[in-house]
Amino acid sequence: MFLRWLVRDDKKGVDFGIWKTISPSELSVPLDVHTANVARKLNLVTRKQNDGKALEELMSQLREFDPADPSKYDFALFGLGAFERY
Secondary structure, three states, X not given: OHHHHHHOEOOOOOXXXXXXXXXXXXXXXXXXXXXXXHHHHOOOOOOOOOOHHHHHHHHHHHHHHOOOOHHHHHHHHHHHHHOOXX
């Protein structure tokens, strides 16, 4: 999350975008239980374990949506699982 805040620039004050040497395309989402479960329900991940291979699978799918900033979907995935109980 720290890297996301410093690398991404969302123009809304959440992500500061002050580190210009790292591209948002290089970031990964935090793969917690909520993010992983929602990703499985949305068929973004088929692997059952929450591990590096599952993260690679998820990031590959998210890069298809937005190759320049695939990590922007992290809060949506997390929020559906943690707050909406999806």
